[in-house]
Amino acid sequence: MYKITTEPIDVQTVNDLVKRPSDGAVVTFDGIVRDNFDGRTVRSLEYEAYAEMAEKKMAEIGAEVRHKFAIGEIAIVHRLGALGIGESSIVIAVAAPHRHAAFEACAYAMDRVKEEVPVWKKEFFDDGDAHWVNQN
Amino acid sequence: MRIQVKLFALLREIAGTDTVALEVPERANTGQALHELSQHHPALQPYLENVRLALKMDFVDEAASLAEGDELHLIPPVSGGT
Numbered sequence: 001m002y003k004i005t006t007e008p009i010d011v012q013t014v015n016d017l018v019k020r021p022s023d024g025a026v027v028t029f030d031g032i033v034r035d036n037f038d039g040r041t042v043r044s045l046e047y048e049a050y051a052e053m054a055e056k057k058m059a060e061i062g063a064e065v066r067h068k069f070a071i072g073e074i075a076i077v078h079r080l081g082a083l084g085i086g087e088s089s090i091v092i093a094v095a096a097p098h099r100h101a102a103f104e105a106c107a108y109a110m111d112r113v114k115e116e117v118p119v120w121k122k123e124f125f126d127d128g129d130a131h132w133v134n135q136n
Numbered sequence: 137m138r139i140q141v142k143l144f145a146l147l148r149e150i151a152g153t154d155t156v157a158l159e160v161p162e163r164a165n166t167g168q169a170l171h172e173l174s175q176h177h178p179a180l181q182p183y184l185e186n187v188r189l190a191l192k193m194d195f196v197d198e199a200a201s202l203a204e205g206d207e208l209h210l211i212p213p214v215s216g217g218t
Binding site for chain 2: 052118
């Protein structure tokens with residue numbers, strides 16, 4: 001499952017979605033909003049996306065990861081809109097017969113998402129300032 | 137021919153819109169469209185060096201050809217996930 005959503009992400013649901021009877025491991029990454037960036041206090045975040053292309057890229061990454069690692073199913077869910085500290089912005093769940101492939105695949109998938117998926121994060125700081133991450 | 141340029145995130149904020157209609161020459165490529173865009177929206181110019189280009193949900197380069205009615209999406213440096 002590769003989904004862009006505006007709803008809060010239920011981590012357990014994503015985790016359970018990828019399980020098959022032949023799996024011995026599910027590794028689920030829960031990417032949550034951090035309260036600081038570069039020594040400054042973050043109050044909240046906003047995510048924006050080119051949603052259609054983001055889902056397409058997530059599906060491509062899923063196929064890439066399944067090809068590269070001995071895993072079963074993978075799910076990637078990214079949430080858009082305004083998020084507060086501690087809320088889940090992205091959840092990636094990978095199921096596999098054995099745990100090492102699941103750990104590696106999940107980490108790799110997260111790295112690839114950060115490189116390829118057209119989603120943008122805006123941070124709002126405690127001092128009232130705001131910036132789009134990665135822009136100059 | 138007429139195309140539409142789609143803007144996101146910081147580019148969208150700077151231009152004040154998520155869509156710019158552009159007139160470009162027949163057989164123009166995406167690089168030429170970017171140049172045309174920077175003429176009409178000079179405030180975007182410094183940021184256009186760092187955008188990736190997307191047509192029909194695939195990344196393309198500046199040599200990619202455009203057709204009438206194309207939607208050229210400008211993808212600034214992405215920052216998904218955490």
